[in-house]
Amino acid sequence: MDNIIFIGMPAVGKSSVGIVVAKRLGYRFVDTDLLIQEQEGKLLKEIIAEVGNEGFLKIENQVNRDVKATRSVISPGGSVVYCEEAMEHFKEIGTVVYLKASFGNIRRRIRSLKKRGVVLKDGQTFRNLYEERTALFEKYADIIVDEDGFRMEETVENVFRALDDYRKREIEGEK
Ligand SMILES: Nc1ncnc2c1ncn2[C@@H]1O[C@H](COP(=O)(O)OP(=O)(O)O)[C@@H](O)[C@H]1O
Ligand SMILES: O=C(O)C1=C[C@@H](OP(=O)(O)O)[C@@H](O)[C@H](O)C1
Numbered sequence: 001m002d003n004i005i006f007i008g009m010p011a012v013g014k015s016s017v018g019i020v021v022a023k024r025l026g027y028r029f030v031d032t033d034l035l036i037q038e039q040e041g042k043l044l045k046e047i048i049a050e051v052g053n054e055g056f057l058k059i060e061n062q063v064n065r066d067v068k069a070t071r072s073v074i075s076p077g078g079s080v081v082y083c084e085e086a087m088e089h090f091k092e093i094g095t096v097v098y099l100k101a102s103f104g105n106i107r108r109r110i111r112s113l114k115k116r117g118v119v120l121k122d123g124q125t126f127r128n129l130y131e132e133r134t135a136l137f138e139k140y141a142d143i144i145v146d147e148d149g150f151r152m153e154e155t156v157e158n159v160f161r162a163l164d165d166y167r168k169r170e171i172e173g174e175k
């Protein structure tokens with residue numbers, strides 16, 4: 001199935017880059033955070049406040065694992081990398097693109113971690129969360145696109161270039 005799935009830290013641009021990529025390809029755009037909010041009838045930060053991180057990750061796993069999509073760009077929340085079934089599903093239905101930015105860049109973009117509803121364990125620093133997730137993003141990524149030093153429009157171009165290269169390598173591999 002021809003889907004593109006963006007993973008990466010919160011505020012890296014999964015949703016904003018994702019929607020532009022979808023529009024250019026004539027694909028559907030699915031922000032699975034919105035599916036979670038629709039299903040639960042609440043905002044993400046309200047869900048996290050009510051059921052805690054573990055409860056939220058269960059819902060996030062279920063919603064993302066159950067996504068049925070073709071010719072779609074899918075942008076889940078940054079914490080989806082903790083959801084094993086969801087990530088296995090994404091690997092099966094499409095190409096996983098890790099949008100990568102430095103710790104400093106992400107930290108600057110996220111002013112309030114609480115308001116943004118980042119899934120941070122008690123006592124965990126944002127630096128530790130960044131490092132813990134980086135290992136998971138790299139594990140699941142088919143493609144890594146480095147965002148540092150690029151404007152959003154340039155990142156979109158870099159995503160298309162990386163996807164083209166990846167497809168070419170896949171075809172070469174099949175020969
Ligand atoms: N170079 C860049 N690439 C992508 N987003 C950027 C860039 N510079 C600033 N931003 C901003 O960062 C934010 C990314 O938010 P969002 O798309 O919601 O990310 P995510 O879905 O990964 O949490 C947007 O407000 C976007 O305008
Ligand atoms: O990384 C996280 O812990 C989260 C990221 C959010 O999505 P974005 O990555 O789209 O900001 C959202 O799913 C939730 O608030 C938790």
Ligand SMILES: [Mg+2]
Nearest residue numbers: 014015076077
């Ligand atoms: Mg998003």
